[in-house]
Amino acid sequence: MSQSFAVGIGGAAGQGVATPGDIFAKIFSRRGLHLNAYNAYQSIIRGGHTFLTVRTGPQKISNTGDHLDLLIPLNQDTMDRHLRLLTAGGACLYNADLIQPGAPAAGVQLCPMPVSNMADITRNKVGQNTLAIGAALSMMGVGFPALESVLVEQFRKKEQAVIDENVSLARAGYDYATQNFKPFAWALPMTEARYAVLSGNAAMAMGGAAAGVKFYSAYPMSPATGVLHWMAAHARKAEIMVRQVEDEIGVVTMAIGAAHAGVRAMCATSGGGFALMSEGMGLSAQAEIPIVVIDCQRAGPSTGVPTKTEQGDLWQMLGAGFGDYPKVIAAPLDIADCFKLIPEIFNITDRFQCPGIVLCDLLLSEGRLSVDPKELDFAPVIDRGEMITSNGSGDHEPYKRYKITESGVSPRAIPGLPGYTHVVSSDEHDEDGVLISDEYTNAGKRRAMMEKRMRKVDGIAASVPPPELYGPANADVTLIGWGSTYGVIEEACELLREAGISANYLIVRWLVPLHGDAIVDMLRDARHTIIVENNFSGQFARYLRSETSFVPDGNIRKYDGEPFAPHHIVEAVKEQLAGKTKLSVPVHEIMV
Amino acid sequence: MATDTSVVAPKAISMADYKGRVDPDWCPGCGDFGVLAAVQKALVELQIPKHEVATISGIGCSSNFPGFIETYGMHTLHGRALPVATGMKLANHAMTVLVTGGDGDGFGIGCGHFVHAMRRNVDLTYIVMDNQIYGLTTGQTSPTSRIGMKTKSMPYGNIESPLSPVALALAAGATFVARGFSGDQKHLTELLKRGIEHKGFSFIDVFSPCVTYNHDNTFQWFRPRVKKLEDNPDYDASDWNVAMEKSVIWGEEIPIGKFFERTDLPTLHGAEPVLSAGPLVHQNNRIPADVAKTFIEELM
Known part of the structure; x- marks a missing residue:
């Protein structure tokens, strides 16, 4: 078993759990260490209980583990709930002015900080957090300059006084721990490697950008909103059209409209939003317009537990939309895979002109992982499938959008081309796009078109590897x-x-x-x-x-x-x- | 992706160009025939090549429209034509995008999208064939059915107030709002031309009587009532308040024509910097290596 070190920070929402988490993550990754982080939280903006675990080590860290080496409770509640996660050799750093210690397991060091004697934090409500970070890094054997540079960066948008205050608080905590607490037996190692730290949501958004997604639409819904946030923040640099739409029905149908115009289009949601998208999945399949939808599963049914993870949407995905149609569903295995899977699934949906579903979940969407930057490949293979994008000599057979072929795939002409006007349709249609109900409902044509579409299933199966x-x-x-x-x-x-x-x-x-x-x-x-x-x-x-x-x-x-x-x-x-x-x-x- | 248009010889565009592959299967005498002809006439008079036009519909009798005109057509889901069309327009804003459908499709199941497409000022021309009834489902009350109207779904008479599509469009911020009548081809064609030329969301509500299921609002009922706003030389279509007052007039006199137009607001695609490099579909789909590098560096 490779060595690892896990830090837990907990408090009420609004007490500033996220910032220490970010600081630890930066320090770990810049020492060339891997990390895996997960934040357990609730659907409230202030109050409640939030608990962030960051686990680090020189080898890949696949989950946040079973126990903690360091606990930083920002309130009494966190002390009471989580102290028992510390095992021998671990330590608990807390504000002794506010928090009563519990009874820890044998070999656990209690590290009370007399905060009011260490610094004046009456006007800095998260001052105790910075003191604790400083103390923690001293005990981990990390030199102070590493922390100082991360703090300067973390608060770079604030005035100099804020930066100075935080650096001096961190220093006070650091020095106090050096004098009063026992360092951890395992000093945090250092390697030459450098990792990017990202959430699954950022990974999927970036994977989309790498895959050539030009249109992204979404309605905010936890835990998928992070994909929208990355896309919106990077839209101009990445040259992606990002739209927040009135509901998920609009989201998926807008993506289908954009995809029909010839661009790669993607959207992300959670189970409730996906339920609204079901009819759109059928449209994508029937009109043969490829799109990729990400479902970030959360605990259901209905509104369920919006901030908690589950793998409960599989059957919704399997049964999405009515009727039989070809589709692709893939579940990323970790956060690095969240990135890699997107270009792969787009190549399949484009080649087979069908909808694709990425079945992610809150654990990956909102968790964070260290990833070798080389794994974030922004030049992956892009295979758009059989597309007609030029009218060539102008002479061609009358174009049939849904031409019956052996593979079931019919070349797709992009709107705007002279000589290829056609109708795409949610109604069953003939090879040339004419609705069969506009002539007479024709059993033979219906059967031929159904079989044409379903022939794609074999091609899709041959394109994906077995587990x-x-x-x-x-x-x-x-x-x-x-x-x-x-x-x-x-x-x-x-x-x-x-x-x-x-x-x-x-x-x-x-x-x-x-x-x-x-x-x-x-x-x-x-x-x-x-x-x-x-x-x-x-x-x-x-x-x-x-x-x-x-x-x-x-x-x-x-x-x-x-x-x-x-x-x-x-x-x-x-x-x-x-x-x-x-x-x-x-x-x-x-x-x- | 590059589109090579050099081989297409310039030639005057005629009605034959826009003739659909199949003849409409609407009931004989349906108001929608007049709307189809007026749309084709407007496109011909504006000399827009058919391959630069997308016609996008939802579901219903009038939503079968894209099959009866030769353009890039899309027959989508009930009520969802507007978001599909928005996606299409944003991905290729060089296309002229028409949206066609009925009152149930647009004001019933699709009403949420209707309001949002207008406030976004998407550059679409939305033509609603408003017959105050659900036709393809064989005659149920629609959001524009009058109070008291007896249908299969309200056999004792409708007790719900109809909405005013024109007032709703004005309230939602549509930048071109008009109402036409299928029985007045010339007037309707002009409205459609103005709507297609308008940069922004143009909404054209068209009285398009259902000859099979609506025995109240027939051609004969509308003909003496419709009064053109254009007949009053003092009517000022830039005055939103006046347009709002006119929009709720209904009875012995029903105004048709262009209620309102403003041209000072940007379209959605015009306001989006990502599209300044040209239609999305023709843009590069690779992230340049130096940009990709900055995305990764943020995470280090």
Whole structure:
């Protein structure tokens, strides 16, 4: 198990949890360390409880882990809730003027800061946070100049007095800790690497820009709003048309209009907004106008828990819109993959002129990860598929927009070209776009057109790879997951191996089309299979069964709004291997 | 992407150019025939090549319109023609974009989009064939059906007030607001030409009687009532307050014509700096390496 260090900062919304999180993230990534961060919060702007975990280390950090090394409670509530996450060697830094310490586990250092003696923070309501950051970095063995430069940058838009005040507060905390607290046994290492730190939402937006998206439309909805924010802030530099629309019906249909004009168009939403987009998905498929829609899942149904994560939208995606039509659904495996997946899925939707869905979730959308900048490739392959963009000599057969072809794909002429006027239609139509109901409803034509569209499914399947089985062969247990659980399953498997249980794992990224036969082949010799997913009913387990008849030996499910921690999976696997249950629902120990 | 137009010889555009691939399947005598002919005439008189025109509709009798005229047509979803057309216009603002549909499509299911398209001043020409009834679903009350009108959905008479599309358009900030009558081709053609030429959102509500399901608001009912605003030389179409007063007149006299126009507001595509480099569809779709570098550096 590679070494890591986890910091937790908690307080009420408005107490300034985000800024220390950003500062820690910058310092870690600039030391060449990886990090993974997740903020547990509620749908309120002031008050409540917010808890940010940043975990760092020299190797890739796939999730925020099981315990903390450092806790910075900004209020009593955070002390009371989270102190138990500290394990031996850990420390809790707190404002001794305001917060009573709890009883920590053995080997945990309590670090009270007499804040009113250290600095005058009567006019700086987040002054205690800066003191704590300074103290923390001293204990981690980070030199003060690294912190100073990040603080100067963090407050660069403020007046010099603000910068000076924060630097001197940080210095006071730093010096106090040097004199009074024991440094951590593991001084934070340094490497030559440099990482970008980004959220899944920023990654998907940037992936869109890299893919050549020229039109982005959205209606604000947590946890997808970050995609809109990145797009809006970078629209002019990236030359992307970004529109905030009146509702998600308008969002998806506006994207379809833009896509028909010939540009790549994308939109993002969450489950509720996607519900409004369903009819648009059908239009995209029937009119054969490619678009990509991102669904950032949150805990449902209905308004549900808007700030909490879940993998509960799979069946909505599978059934989106009525009638049968070709579509692509893929779930990114981590934040770096949020970037990479977008150009890939656009190439497929463009080649097959159908809608594509990126099934993300709050964990990835709003989590943050260190990513090697080389993985953020702004020059990926762009394949627009069969498009007619020039009228060439002007002589051509009468153009048939929906020409019946073996692949099911009909070359798409871009509006504005002389000689290619045609109608695209949501109604069933003939090869030349004439609605079949405008002549006489013709069963033969309907059948031919349905079969033409559905022939694309084979082409799509051939364009996406089957999933991979990671880890040793002949393992005691095989864990199966999809999308965002990749990171936590990976670490759970390592922990299981350390506990003497060999484990491998299969993670599904391309959900539709699903390479069911390949999956069943890979699982045929597995000794004990368990599907792990963040929902109540086992949506993926039911989907896999419907496609392949495969039934796992057990299931691990979580639907309390919080993501899995590695130990949740480890303990569930142990109880299932011991024959105690076939369905484990790990309890989230801490209210966040 | 480049569009090569050099091989197209200049030739006067005629009605034959705009003739659709199939004849309209509207009921004989439907008001929509007159609207189709007026739209074709307006495009011919303005000499706009058909490949530069997009005709986008929702669903309903009148929404079958794009199939009956030879342009780049889109037959979309019920009520959603305006956002589709907005996306189309923003992605290629060199196109002349017409939106066609009915009162149920535009003022019922699509009313939210109607209001927002107007406040955005998208450069579209929205032609509503208003027959005060749902036709393709065989005769139910529409948002413009009069109180007391008996339909299959309100067999004892409508008890809900009709909305005034012209007043709504004025309130929502449309920059060109007009009303025409399918029974007056010449007048309607002129309105359409002015609307197409207008830079911004032009809304043209057209009385287009349903001869099958609406026995109240027939050609015969409208003909003596419609009075052209243009007949009054003192009518000032730049005066929003006067337009608003005229918009709610309904009864023995019903005004038609251009109620209001203002030309001082930018269009949505004109206000968007991203489009200053030309139509989006013709722009480069690659992020330049130096720009990409700044996107990544922000995260370091």
